[in-house]
Amino acid sequence: MRKLILAGLGILLIAASIYGAKKIIDSKNKPKPVQEKVVKTVLTDTVKNTTVKIVVPANGNLMAKQRVELYSEVQGIFKSGNKLFKPGQKYNRGEALIRIDASEYYASVQAAKSNLYNSIAAIMPDLRLDFPDVFSKWQTYLSGFDLSKTTPKLPEMSSDKENYFITGRGIVSSYYNVKNLEQRLSKYNITAPFSGILTEALVTEGSLIRSGQKLGEFINPSVYEMEVAISKTYATLLEVGEAVQLNNLDHTETFKGKVSRVNGSIDATTQTITAYIEVKDDSLKEGMYLEANLDAKEEPNAIEIDRNLLLESNQIFIVKDDILDVVDVKPVYFSDAKVVLKNVPNGTIILKKPVPGAYVGMQVKAADNS
Structure with missing residues (x-):
């Protein structure tokens, strides 16, 4: 009797275990809840090819279009003028920018001019006797010779004999020597080639200026x-x-x-x-x-969009029946933020702003552009 009771309890225990195990298994096979599919809303634009101006x-x-770097070709003391030689100072065309003391050099120029005058005066008696037909023009030249003014040009030679006579007396060489000295004397004064302003000044009044020294810059x-x-x-x-x-x-x-x-x-x-x-x-x-x-x-026949809408494969996303797709395009110009494209048919709906994680076949919803 005892064995029967124990056997019955064992059978009940086994049955209870099987039932409990079945309940546990059934509870794990419950269907998962279906998540609602999220459709992204995107901004779109309709293609209308026009003539795009590429800027x-x-x-x-x-x-400054007109600028001059001022250099000295002579040496001397910088003399003060009516205006200070300072940055920001304005000068009119022809007005003296820099005046260098040329008193010593001026004296040597005057001496050379005096020697030329004396040389011409010395040949006047010979011209009266040997070349009476040219005497008058040389007399006129000598009368108009002014040591305080620029040396006038020598009279034109009318014959070879006159040319040989004048050249043989050293007058032509003396004349060109004087003109050379006068040309160098003009370099002691630097004038404004145009009306403008001084932007750089590297010397001051009273300082010693050396040949080849940069003095400043002058611009229009x-x-x-x-x-x-x-x-x-x-x-x-x-x-x-x-x-x-x-x-x-x-x-x-x-x-x-x-x-x-x-x-x-x-x-x-x-x-x-x-x-x-x-x-x-x-x-x-x-x-x-x-x-x-x-x-x-x-x-012509092109559109302009943001650069970040162009894919690496020269394609752009389009929206077709609320599904994303791609189309091949031809870029013709890139700027910092924009790209000009061709081969995009009119009426094609394209993305106006990039969509994170976009892919071909992705379902989207076009936003109301208004």
């Missing part, structure tokens, strides 16, 4: 040029006289310029060509940094 950005510093502040480097791709597109818009760094001021010159050679290192933009404005200063926008060309 090439460039930048550089302004330099009314006209400036900016040198810019442009890709060789647009070397044939730039034309002299083409209008250019320039801006300062803050884009608070706009200036109008024009292409004044284009270099005929390409830099072998950078493969760029140098263009010079001329600009006039009273508010401009030398050394000012400006940005220029050059109208290089017009590309």
Whole structure:
């Protein structure tokens, strides 16, 4: 009897274990909850091919179109004038910039001129006797000879005999010696070649100036040029006289310029060509940094989009029946933020902003552009 009871308890225990195990297994096979599919909303745009104006950005510093570096060709003491030789000082055309003391050299010039005068006066009796037909013109020349003025040009020789006679007396060589001295005397005064302003002064009044010494810089502040480097791709597109818009760094001021010159050679290192933009404005200063926008060309049947929308394989995403797809395109120009594309059919719906994690076949929903 005891064995029967124990056997019955064992059977019940086994049955209970099987039932509990079955319940545990059934509880693990419950179906997982179905997650709701998220459809991203994207910004789109409809393609409409037009003529895109390609604008090439460039930048550089302004330099005066007319500038002169002042050097001394003679030696002497810098004499003070009506204006101080200081940066920022304005001078009119023909006004003396620098006057160097030339009293000693002036005396030697006057002595040479006096010797020339005496040499001509000494031959006048011989001219009266041997060359009476040319005596009058040499007499007129001698009468008009003024030591305080520039030496006048010698009379024209009318015959070989006259030429031999005048040259043999050393008058021609004396004349050119005087003209050489007068030419050097003019270098003691440096005058302004144009109306402008002194931007650099390296000497002061009273100081000793030596031959070959740099004295300063003088510019015309009314006209400036900016040198810019442009890709060789647009070397044939730039034309002299083409209008250019320039801006300062803050884009608070706009200036109008024009292409004044284009270099005929390409830099072998950078493969760029140098263009010079001329600009006039009273508010401009030398050394000012400006940005220029050059109208290089017009590309027909093209669109312009953000660069980050172009894939590495020269493709862009399009939206077709709320599904993302790609289409091949032809880039024709890249700027810092934009790219100009061709071969995109009109009416194609493209992305206006990049979508993170986008892939072909991805389901999207176009946002209301309004």
